[in-house]
Amino acid sequence: MAEVRLTDIRKRFGALEIIKGVDLSIEAGEFVVFVGPSGCGKSTLLRMIAGLEDISSGELTIGGTVMNDVDPSKRGIAMVFQSYALYPHMTVRENMGFALKFAGMAREEIDARVNDAARILELEPLLDRKPKALSGGQRQRVAIGRAIVRNPLVFLFDEPLSNLDAELRVHMRVEIAKLHKELKSTIIYVTHDQVEAMTLADKIVVLRSGVVEQVGAPLALYDDPANTFVAGFIGSPRMNFLKARVAAVGGGQATVTLTSQPDVQLTLPIAAPSVAVGDAVTLGVRPEHFLGQGKGDADVKVKVDVAEHLGNTSYVYAHVSADERIIIEHVDVRDIASRETLTVAIAASRSFLFDKDGQRLR
Amino acid sequence: MNVSRLATTALQYVFLGTAAFLSIFPFIWMVISSTNRSIDIIGGRTGIGDAFGTNVANFFAQVDVPLVFWNSTKLAVLATLLTIVVSSLAGYGFEMFRSKARDRIYALVLLTLMVPFAALMIPLFMMMARSGLINTHIAIMLPTIASAFIIFYFRQSTKAFQTELRDAAKVDGLKEWQIFLYIYIPVMRSTYAAAFVIVFMTNWNNYLWPLIVLQSNETKTITLVVSSLASAYYPDYGVVMIGTILATLPTLLVFFVMQRQFVQGMLGSVK
Structure with a gap:
């Protein structure tokens, strides 16, 4: 070698x-x-x-x-x-x-x-x-x-x-x-x-x-x-990307709101802030990191398109807005059907923030 | 089976049967005629006669069979081998090596297919005459060696040769010529067999160019000899048919020996 x-x-x-x-x-x-x-x-x-x-x-x-x-x-x-x-x-x-x-x-x-x-x-x-x-x-x-x-x-x-x-x-x-x-x-x-x-x-x-x-x-x-x-x-199914906007920056953290659902607010740590209030950013959440309603830091409403039940887990194909489609992995719930509205939670600790060029904001 | 399918099948058989008969009839007629005297052949006799022995004896009396066969065999085998070596190297090169000039040169090679031999005959003859090669077998072989059609055939077949085999051989330490010799040739043997059959038949049956170039009896090939027998003032058709049978046998033999690989090779080139 x-x-x-x-x-x-x-x-x-x-x-x-x-x-x-x-x-x-x-x-x-x-x-x-x-x-x-x-x-x-x-x-x-x-x-x-x-x-x-x-x-x-x-x-x-x-x-x-x-x-x-x-x-x-x-x-x-x-x-x-x-x-x-x-x-x-x-x-x-x-x-x-x-x-x-x-x-x-x-x-x-x-x-x-x-x-x-x-x-x-x-x-x-x-x-x-x-x-x-x-x-x-x-x-x-x-x-x-x-x-x-x-x-x-x-x-x-x-x-x-x-x-x-x-x-x-x-x-x-x-x-x-x-x-x-x-x-x-x-x-x-x-x-x-x-x-x-x-x-x-x-x-x-x-x-x-x-x-x-x-x-x-x-x-x-x-x-x-x-x-x-x-x-x-890296990761399968791939990470979901949601459009967001910076609502506040300071104290080593940034608060963002989802563009499609402005009432959804999430605060993430950023060591060296390179964004300003009002900047467009992307919030990344892996399908397996969505939590049940109320169990995370912010709840997001989604409309279910299709649910795939694989036995050990289920993949829910849904959309947050007309042009933002996401995949959610659900281990516990087996009775999700299409056209149902689902509320899932995002945890700040399992979410990623990216700037408008796609570079990670840490 | 319904009536229309039955009719279609019957039509197919009639068509194929007719085609097969038209293909085989000249051979049957050739064999039957070789057993008859010339006068019976002209008279339209279609049955087997008793003059086979006489015709064979006459043919051997008129023709130096070993010399003529040696000339034909030597020319056909040597020209075929040289054609295959040169054309397969060219086909391999055209497919494997990328360059800006490649496609232009290849187009030029293919363009030569469009030029009829009749247009080349006189310039070629003059070239050979100036080189002092008239009445030699080299003059017959030289123009056939770089065959545009066989280069095209090898290039098309080489498309099916996995380029990763070449990469693997390079990693194994082979130089380009060794890849060609130890990997390409054995892998492409069906293509080579098919090319051998095609080129051998072409060379064996080559008539016009040898007719122009070969002038002495010592250098003449079987096709020239049979033709000269047929164009005599009083041609003995029984003897001509013996010559025709003997001239046909080697190509038949080569085809039947290599039939399986010939078919594989032809399929490979069009895949």
């Missing part, structure tokens, strides 16, 4: 800049997840670390060595691809041992490594099969095995579970977590699925349009998002 450092990494295609100056430190043995919507540059950044895309400017080091112009095979990385990228004309054993054979390793050593990886991934009965005779999950395990045998400094995973069905995805997620525990290697993992990011990562890097929006531990990002983008991306 090795640490990875990215310093002002940029990627340009002609005049178009895709990655706009990424600075990042990944410690040895850390499981880092790049997460973001489609087109945010997360896969491009991973491919730049792998050496499959050139770095336009900036510096990449792996284990202290500058890797900008080093061949992918000499960077000490191994990569698992979304489509598995197994060589269809080779057996599982040949696929797993191909890179080692190509590097001129002795046959006994290759066999030992392949057998070892096959044992860890329970692939032993499949070693002589070709990829087309394997299920999606088995193929993914072979792809991981192919990476393991190389004993790399850094594992790179590019949306490895996207092609699997929901059940298998959960299973493989657990397998990857176990593998990281066992191998204790540095892993950089790209996904657009925030559940994968939350469950697997030691550290999440949230990207948008080639810019790192926030870096932190999963719960730190959940509890303390830096802006509306991160707040909306």
